[in-house]
Amino acid sequence: MSTGTTKLDVVVSDVVPVNELVTRFHFRRRDGQLLPTFSGGAHVVVEMRDGERTRLNPYSLMGSPLDTREYTISVRRDDVGRGGSLFMHRNVRPGMEMVISYPVNLFSLDLRARKHLMLAGGIGITPFMAQTAQLAADGGNFELHYTCRTASLGTYADVLRERYDRRVRLYHDDRDERIELDRLLSSQPLGTHLYVCGPSGMIDWVRDRAAALGWPAETVHFEHFAAPQPGAPFDVTLAVSGKTIRVGEQQSLLEAVEAAGVDPPYLCRGGVCGQCETNVISSDGKFIHNDHWLSEEEHRCGKKIMPCVSRFEGRSLVLER
Amino acid sequence: MAAKSIISRPVYATLSPQPGKHHLFVADAEGALAITDLAPKVPDGFFADAHIIFIPGNEGKHVAALEALKPAQLYQGPSFASALPRLKQTLANAHMGLRLYLAGTEGLIGQAMQAALEAGIDHTSIQTEHRGSLARRMQCVHCKGITENVTTQPATCSHCGLLLLVRDHYSRRLAAFQGVCINAEDRSEIPPAEEIFR
Numbered sequence: 001m002s003t004g005t006t007k008l009d010v011v012v013s014d015v016v017p018v019n020e021l022v023t024r025f026h027f028r029r030r031d032g033q034l035l036p037t038f039s040g041g042a043h044v045v046v047e048m049r050d051g052e053r054t055r056l057n058p059y060s061l062m063g064s065p066l067d068t069r070e071y072t073i074s075v076r077r078d079d080v081g082r083g084g085s086l087f088m089h090r091n092v093r094p095g096m097e098m099v100i101s102y103p104v105n106l107f108s109l110d111l112r113a114r115k116h117l118m119l120a121g122g123i124g125i126t127p128f129m130a131q132t133a134q135l136a137a138d139g140g141n142f143e144l145h146y147t148c149r150t151a152s153l154g155t156y157a158d159v160l161r162e163r164y165d166r167r168v169r170l171y172h173d174d175r176d177e178r179i180e181l182d183r184l185l186s187s188q189p190l191g192t193h194l195y196v197c198g199p200s201g202m203i204d205w206v207r208d209r210a211a212a213l214g215w216p217a218e219t220v221h222f223e224h225f226a227a228p229q230p231g232a233p234f235d236v237t238l239a240v241s242g243k244t245i246r247v248g249e250q251q252s253l254l255e256a257v258e259a260a261g262v263d264p265p266y267l268c269r270g271g272v273c274g275q276c277e278t279n280v281i282s283s284d285g286k287f288i289h290n291d292h293w294l295s296e297e298e299h300r301c302g303k304k305i306m307p308c309v310s311r312f313e314g315r316s317l318v319l320e321r
Numbered sequence: 322m323a324a325k326s327i328i329s330r331p332v333y334a335t336l337s338p339q340p341g342k343h344h345l346f347v348a349d350a351e352g353a354l355a356i357t358d359l360a361p362k363v364p365d366g367f368f369a370d371a372h373i374i375f376i377p378g379n380e381g382k383h384v385a386a387l388e389a390l391k392p393a394q395l396y397q398g399p400s401f402a403s404a405l406p407r408l409k410q411t412l413a414n415a416h417m418g419l420r421l422y423l424a425g426t427e428g429l430i431g432q433a434m435q436a437a438l439e440a441g442i443d444h445t446s447i448q449t450e451h452r453g454s455l456a457r458r459m460q461c462v463h464c465k466g467i468t469e470n471v472t473t474q475p476a477t478c479s480h481c482g483l484l485l486l487v488r489d490h491y492s493r494r495l496a497a498f499q500g501v502c503i504n505a506e507d508r509s510e511i512p513p514a515e516e517i518f519r
Binding site for chain 1: 339340341343352373412415416417418419420432440442443445446
């Protein structure tokens with residue numbers, strides 16, 4: 001059961017290649033009405049009917065929250081991923097009818113902040129496209145630091161520089177440009193909130209430095225949709241529904257549970273929202289936790305698992321599902 | 322010790338050292354003891370980045386104990402009101418990395434927190450420890466006047482004179498407990514006042 005994810009029937013209104021890796025998709029409602037209101041940082045889960053298989057991938061909305069005639073997402077092609085981004089790039093065409101979830105925001109701005117300091121890495125720029133549009137409309141105080149591999153892969157860097165000029169600072173890996181993170185974090189006025197979206201290594205680095213430099217946890221916001229990692233197949237017993245299932249190499253535990261006809265709640269499918277948190281009844285083996293939801297302590301004691309991104313290796317696993 | 326009754330009633334913990342580049346303390350009277358009790362737990366060099374704003378009160382004790390911690394700055398003021406401009410100025414010029422510690426009476430903690438909230442600090446990011454008097458800062462919900470150092474239940478509003486039930490209902494925005502008329506139906510009914518917030 002997709003808690004809170006009421007579905008929207010949409011049509012693909014445009015498909016725009018942005019650079020060699022990223023393509024933008026525009027969706028409008030099939031009935032011509034306005035789409036639901038959203039706030040900067042929200043994402044939708046896009047349903048992809050790929051033959052027998054249904055893929056459900058979350059993507060941040062990147063359009064202005066002030067314009068709900070259409071939703072836009074940008075998808076970075078991952079040639080060695082599980083296939084969702086390849087499906088979007090290869091199969092989705094203008095005019096195609098698709099189903100997406102209502103928007104959900106797990107990365108919202110804290111509007112009590114005196115200033116918003118945003119750090120983006122690569123395709124992690126997308127939620128900031130919406131957040132900067134939202135803040136700029138209200139005269140909000142923000143500063144965006146955007147790291148990309150090369151200028152040609154700096155998705156929307158040109159758009160952002162044109163819109164916000166010096167409030168956007170770019171760093172190119174191939175030119176050895178690096179954020180001076182400690183200096184940046186230590187020079188922010190009291191009341192600043194920090195937002196980071198990008199690769200998990202970048203998020204961990206920024207969170208660690210912020211904590212060490214005295215940023216309270218309440219002021220540090222991050223979003224990383226961990227795509228479910230493939231791994232060795234494993235068997236799971238679902239105690240409540242009385243089923244034993246096999247999780248395939250390219251399948252997530254959540255997808256395997258859904259394929260068996262059991263409908264656990266979910267929202268983000270990326271290890272951040274906590275909706276699909278599942279109790280472990282018994283286990284004999286090793287957990288491979290990939291989520292950002294459970295605490296380190298919870299990861300250690302093996303009583304809970306986030307089936308959207310985490311896996312298991314060992315002899316037996318019994319879940320309360 | 323303040324006990325949790327309703328959700329808005331603040332509860333206080335024990336000060337603990339936080340990672341940060343600067344440490345700002347605001348304390349009154351016995352609140353100084355919360356700072357000296359914290360001292361053995363702090364990392365080396367902690368007080369070299371510390372600024373203590375202290376209101377010793379009538380008894381004038383504990384100043385020497387705070388001096389012995391060798392903070393970068395130690396300010397003493399005769400009242401919270403006299404220290405407030407300094408607190409506001411410090412917060413206005415501060416950067417992220419400043420941590421705030423409040424210790425002493427509820428009135429002091431509440432009013433210092435009010436200034437901190439205005440400066441953009443989340444109340445959950447602030448370390449607090451209650452020491453000393455349980456006297457309350459009370460807002461009369463009828464005339465909106467604030468009465469300081471309320472120790473009795475009920476208490477008389479120092480502005481409009483109504484007899485007020487001092488509630489546990491607390492406003493962080495006003496830094497005050499709410500006082501509601503206790504005998505609105507019949508003003509001649511005067512329940513005995515007990516001194517319960519000592």
